[in-house]
Every structure is written in structure tokens, then in C-alpha cells.
Amino acid sequence: MNRIGDMTKNETLALLGMLMHTGRLTEARLDEALAGAGLSTAKWAALQRLVEGGEAMSLGKLAERLACVKSNVTQLVDRLEADGLARRVPDPTDRRGVLAQVTDEGRQRYAAGRLALDSVGRELLAAYTPDELAQLSQLLARLAGDGH
Amino acid sequence: MNRIGDMTKNETLALLGMLMHTGRLTEARLDEALAGAGLSTAKWAALQRLVEGGEAMSLGKLAERLACVKSNVTQLVDRLEADGLARRVPDPTDRRGVLAQVTDEGRQRYAAGRLALDSVGRELLAAYTPDELAQLSQLLARLAGDGH
DNA sequence: GAAGATTGAGTCGTCAATCTTC
């Protein structure tokens, strides 16, 4: 039923399962590293977009940059605000809009988180050669790239 | 700071970010495929362990096989029971224990889900050569394999 | 005391429905 050299159906599903599992595992590992800075991967990612964006950013734009749904960033920004890492300001150009702005505390925690992530990231990928990292990156990009 | 040929810190974080994102994306794609059978990846994975286990399985064992925490399968089995796909039976050998048992309906939905997953799995991985699939598998396994 | 399972609280994500403003 499967030619020699082909992956069986079971192996195909196992590969996809491993991809999902490895994603979760990685997130857990990064969350662990960020815990020292009082952050999670979701919060850190949001802070990154805000810090590197330079300016206050609308929640819709933030959702787009985070590749998630708008209602998700509404709650994410709620949590960031509760932690004192961001604040909401009204959009001066559109009374419907709300802009998210990093606080000083948010910038500091973001920087601390970056150090922690650099460290654990290096550790996680230490077992790979540069070639392998490039391969992995390319293989993943192809999976994520093609649409539905 | 980074030698030529090395990945920069930014690229390293981007790769890990892509890994997490691709995992979520894949799960969303499989969830979509399973929706026709009234299943999710989590429910299907639990049914798989139960069906292939052959016998009724304790919730602790199921948690172990699913590589997740016990309280998670408590709720997962709650949902399976609510859907009529599994039932809880008392462990005859240990009055503390609870066994999960697939129902006939559960077996049918599991089989239907398998067909849907085979189809979408083939579709998702169609762009890869067998060699690339083996590479991807091996690269992911190495990441997931090494402990903390 | 330790093992098996559950409960309660919290995070992170989705969707459908709503509200205000354009």
C-alpha cells in the first residue's frame, strides 16, 4: 500500500503529532525561562511588537502582528495592563480605536525577558549545526507558508 | 558578535517562534479536518490511545500516554463522556482508580477521524519529499528528545 | 505517607454576538 521509502500513514500522523507536541514543549520551556521576569511567551511577544513598533499601536494592528484574533489581544492587553506592563490610550484619530502603549516597567521586563530567551534559546538549539538550523527553518517555513 | 554562518539571536528566537506557530497552525488545520467527525485533535488523540490500548485504561495511564497532566485528562474524559464517546468505569482492582472505556460511537468517530486526518495529513505534507520528511522528523525528535 | 483522581483558579486561544463610531 505504501511504496518503499514512503512514510506510512501512521508515520505521517506521528510526524504531525510530534510537530504539535514539540511546539508546546518549546513554549513550556520558554515560559519557564521567562517566569523569572514575570512574563510568558504570549506577553513577551506582545511587548516585543509594541517595543519594536516604536509607537503606540492599535489593538487590531497588534493582533495582526501576533497572527491571532482580535479578541485575544483584548484579553492579553488586559493582563499586561494588570501587570503594569502596558496601558491603553484612546486613538486620537479615531474614536473607535484604542492604542496599546508599553510602560517603562514593560520595557524593562521585555529586555530582561530577551536575555532569558537568548540564553535558553541558545541552549535549546545547541545540539544543531548551523546547516541543520537552516534546514529546520526552511522546512517549517514551507509548512506554515502554504495557505489552507 | 556572531560568526559568519551562525544564526543571530534574532533568527534563533524567530525559529523557535516559528516552531510554536507552526504547531498551532497544524493543530488548527487538523481540528478543522476533524470537525466533520465532531472531534478535536485532543479528543481524537485520547480515543486513539483508548482504542489501540485494547482494554479500558486508567486515567493516569491515559495521561501518561498523552504526555499531559492528570487533571487535564479528567476534564478531557468529561467532554468525551458528554459526547457519548467514552465512559468511566470503576477499576475492579483498586477502589481509588477510574478506567476510561471507548464506546461504540467513540470507535466509529475515531475511525472517521482517522480517515479525515489521513487525508489532510497527506495534503499538508504533499510538498515534501520522503527525504525531507525524514529530516524534519529527525530534527524535531532531537529537540523534543533531549530533556530539560 | 503515597497514589489515583478531582476541583478551583488561572492562562491562552477560539468563535459568535454586541456596541460604538466611522
Add this chain to the structure above:
DNA sequence: GAAGATTGACGACTCAATCTTC
């Protein structure tokens, strides 16, 4: 009507605390 954001309800996952039984 459409765009921006929020709300409520839910799925899936985690942890810490609890309860029963070994």
C-alpha cells in the same frame, strides 16, 4: 453597512489543593 474593540462562552492546558483509598 463596515471597522474597531469588547464581551461571554467554550476548549485545552497548567498548577496547587483536596479527597479517597492504598
